[in-house]
Amino acid sequence: MGMRVAVVGAGVVGASVARELVLRGANVTMFEQDHPGAGTSGTSFAWINSHEKRPDSYHRLNVAGCAEHERFAAAAKGSQRWHFATGNLVWAESATERDVLERRVKRLEHHGYPCRWLDPNDVRLLEPDVRVPPSVERVAYFVGEGYVLPTLLLARLLGEARDRGAELRYPARVRSVEPNKHGVDLVVDGQRERFDRVVSCVGRWTHDLVATAGAHLPLVDPEEAGGPAVGFLAYTGPSLSRMSRVLTTPRISIRPDGGGRLVLQALDLDTAADPASPPGPGSTESTILSERLGEVLTLGRSATIESIRVGQRVLPADGHTVAGFADEGEGLYVVATHSGVTLGPLLGRLVAAELLDHEESSLLADFRPDRFRDWDGAVTVAPTRGLGEQ
Numbered sequence: 001m002g003m004r005v006a007v008v009g010a011g012v013v014g015a016s017v018a019r020e021l022v023l024r025g026a027n028v029t030m031f032e033q034d035h036p037g038a039g040t041s042g043t044s045f046a047w048i049n050s051h052e053k054r055p056d057s058y059h060r061l062n063v064a065g066c067a068e069h070e071r072f073a074a075a076a077k078g079s080q081r082w083h084f085a086t087g088n089l090v091w092a093e094s095a096t097e098r099d100v101l102e103r104r105v106k107r108l109e110h111h112g113y114p115c116r117w118l119d120p121n122d123v124r125l126l127e128p129d130v131r132v133p134p135s136v137e138r139v140a141y142f143v144g145e146g147y148v149l150p151t152l153l154l155a156r157l158l159g160e161a162r163d164r165g166a167e168l169r170y171p172a173r174v175r176s177v178e179p180n181k182h183g184v185d186l187v188v189d190g191q192r193e194r195f196d197r198v199v200s201c202v203g204r205w206t207h208d209l210v211a212t213a214g215a216h217l218p219l220v221d222p223e224e225a226g227g228p229a230v231g232f233l234a235y236t237g238p239s240l241s242r243m244s245r246v247l248t249t250p251r252i253s254i255r256p257d258g259g260g261r262l263v264l265q266a267l268d269l270d271t272a273a274d275p276a277s278p279p280g281p282g283s284t285e286s287t288i289l290s291e292r293l294g295e296v297l298t299l300g301r302s303a304t305i306e307s308i309r310v311g312q313r314v315l316p317a318d319g320h321t322v323a324g325f326a327d328e329g330e331g332l333y334v335v336a337t338h339s340g341v342t343l344g345p346l347l348g349r350l351v352a353a354e355l356l357d358h359e360e361s362s363l364l365a366d367f368r369p370d371r372f373r374d375w376d377g378a379v380t381v382a383p384t385r386g387l388g389e390q
Contacts, residue, residue, distance in 0.1 A: 014201030016348030
């Protein structure tokens with residue numbers, strides 16, 4: 001029998017880890033406190049990119065994440081499509097924004113990241129419904145970026161994991177993780193179960209869960225109204241839009257969501273985002289987003305906003321991914337990342353290799369949880385309000 005591994009959390013990251021573990025012969029049980037995708041995976045802009053990821057080691061990790069999506073999608077020929085590497089169109093309007101965008105393009109070109117400049121006529125050929133403002137002379141096209149449909153991606157990951165024998169239990173609340181010399185005990189809904197290893201992929205609940213094992217992993221508060229970890233996502237009903245790419249502008253960002261639906265984001269509005277009080281379809285935020293959509297997209301006003309959700313990002317206190325063992329006995333492995341959709345399939349492969357084959361990944365070297373061992377509790381993450389930030 002293979003190593004018995006519990007994966008806690010059934011979002012994109014947890015499902016990716018479970019799939020890779022079971023493909024490599026592990027005996028995998030997944031635990032989800034609500035239902036698959038109930039956390040951040042269900043409220044994600046789902047933009048696949050390494051657009052503004054710093055430092056260089058984080059950029060390299062996300063570039064590898066984009067490439068892993070390409071490989072994963074290519075291996076699933078003939079199945080339902082969830083991955084769209086159609087690129088990202090970005091324009092700036094003010095002098096300050098133009099300077100930021102030009103410096104960004106130069107920096108990314110230096111790293112070999114695919115991007116080029118288009119004029120408005122080029123954009124209209126790619127996306128006939130996009131309205132480029134008269135003041136915009138050129139648009140940055142980040143060719144290698146794209147998006148996924150998170151629910152379809154999650155269905156694929158979980159389906160393949162279950163096909164190979166992984167067990168998925170939900171709703172099942174893991175109350176504590178207790179590493180010991182015999183393995184790792186989980187207390188699940190009052191019952192104690194033993195595993196050889198446990199992988200925590202619980203997103204914004206990471207701090208509380210790993211604390212039960214005596215580990216410390218500080219996160220940005222995901223409940224703080226207007227804080228760095230929260231933001232609005234608006235979802236339209238079916239529209240007549242022909243959008244096939246991500247569009248990033250100073251006032252609104254858009255991605256397709258299948259079936260003519262669109263997902264909208266406006267970072268400057270996020271100062272009012274409150275998880276305890278999401279706005280309704282007739283709210284001020286809904287009105288503003290509808291108006292901005294009509295400014296940049298032909299027929300945009302025909303796309304009715306059906307819901308606005310408050311997304312809660314998974315942000316370690318320094319803003320960067322965490323992946324590694326949280327205890328000296330290497331029984332509890334922790335993954336927590338804001339880039340979960342971009343990195344999910346890659347992290348699945350890297351984490352499985354570290355757990356089962358003892359192959360430490362150089363891509364993860366800068367992102368181990370032990371960097372928080374002497375952390376003073378300060379949060380160093382600023383809210384993302386600038387063009388193209390996430």
